[in-house]
Amino acid sequence: MKKRIEKMRGEFTVALQAAAVPEDAEKVRVAFLGKKGALTEVLKGMKDLTPDERREVGALSNALKDEFERMLATRAAELGRGEIEKKLAAEWEDISWPSGLSRGAAHPIAVIRRRVKEIFVSMGFEVLDGPEMEEEVNNFDKLNIPPDHPARDAQDTFWLDNGMLLRTHTSPVQVRGMLSHTPPFKFIAPGKVYRNEAVDASHEHTFHQIEGMVVDRNISVAHLIYSMKTLLTGIFEKEVEVRLRPGFFPFVEPGFELDIKCLICGGKGCSVCKQSGWLELMPCGMVHPVVLRNGGIDTEEFSGFAFGLGLERLVMMKYGIDDIRLFHGADLRFFTQF
Numbered sequence: 001m002k003k004r005i006e007k008m009r010g011e012f013t014v015a016l017q018a019a020a021v022p023e024d025a026e027k028v029r030v031a032f033l034g035k036k037g038a039l040t041e042v043l044k045g046m047k048d049l050t051p052d053e054r055r056e057v058g059a060l061s062n063a064l065k066d067e068f069e070r071m072l073a074t075r076a077a078e079l080g081r082g083e084i085e086k087k088l089a090a091e092w093e094d095i096s097w098p099s100g101l102s103r104g105a106a107h108p109i110a111v112i113r114r115r116v117k118e119i120f121v122s123m124g125f126e127v128l129d130g131p132e133m134e135e136e137v138n139n140f141d142k143l144n145i146p147p148d149h150p151a152r153d154a155q156d157t158f159w160l161d162n163g164m165l166l167r168t169h170t171s172p173v174q175v176r177g178m179l180s181h182t183p184p185f186k187f188i189a190p191g192k193v194y195r196n197e198a199v200d201a202s203h204e205h206t207f208h209q210i211e212g213m214v215v216d217r218n219i220s221v222a223h224l225i226y227s228m229k230t231l232l233t234g235i236f237e238k239e240v241e242v243r244l245r246p247g248f249f250p251f252v253e254p255g256f257e258l259d260i261k262c263l264i265c266g267g268k269g270c271s272v273c274k275q276s277g278w279l280e281l282m283p284c285g286m287v288h289p290v291v292l293r294n295g296g297i298d299t300e301e302f303s304g305f306a307f308g309l310g311l312e313r314l315v316m317m318k319y320g321i322d323d324i325r326l327f328h329g330a331d332l333r334f335f336t337q338f
């Protein structure tokens, strides 16, 4: 009996050393100390022994049981630690290594809007904000567009249940700006505008404009042209030639369409400029005296110019984009180019 017990220590030690994972150690425990385990069997057999033998074997096997339990605990801890180390090794990341994720980029509209703002701020313009949900008077009436004026139809309006509207242009910020400022002043007002019209390659129901307004003494068309040239040279990063054609807008007199010399062919005529050598870029003009007076400005002393830059159009020209719908799309092949 004593020999068997001694032998068992050897077997136990070998089995336990062979355990590779905590589950193996548990199997060894069951094999020796479980209900039908080898050591348990020995203890069960003690009833056949003489009292003296029983005492001796009992003490031996109890000591062995304690020893096994201690060894099991030690081994289980070792194996457990090994598991953690293995897990850590598997999860190890070199955080100094460049990540596989691609970086996001600013939307092309945002890139150019920021640039336009920088250019105007460098010329001393203030940047104003206005609400997208507007009063009819600010969007139309005070801009010299009376209720029956056909210009209202030209800008298909989204009317709201509360009697207000989604601004069809950023020009209402002219009204707000005049009422909140004392001349002289100059500001731009970038923002979203809405038109209830069918979407195609050059029309969107939601797009961006940057309104501009300068009111001072002795303001002339020359100031307008100079400011626009400064803007366009900054955006296109080269000298840009401009020309003015007459254009009608109720809030300016005279009103103009500002064209730029075609950036593709340099004015010789190509398919982009439809052989004309020029591209229509933005409407502008000298602020109509009625509009100035609606804004509380003394037209004896002050005059001004204004412009309404279509941001999408500018971005499309800058990057040679031919479909306005790409801006609202989700095609990453488009966006990652900027």
Ligand code: DAH
Residues within 6 Å of the ligand: 168, 169, 170, 171, 211, 212, 249, 251, 252, 255, 283, 284, 285, 306, 307, 308, 309
């Ligand atoms: N608000 C006009 C539109 O969206 C654009 C415009 C034209 C703005 C002439 C101006 C301007 O400030 O002077 O159709």
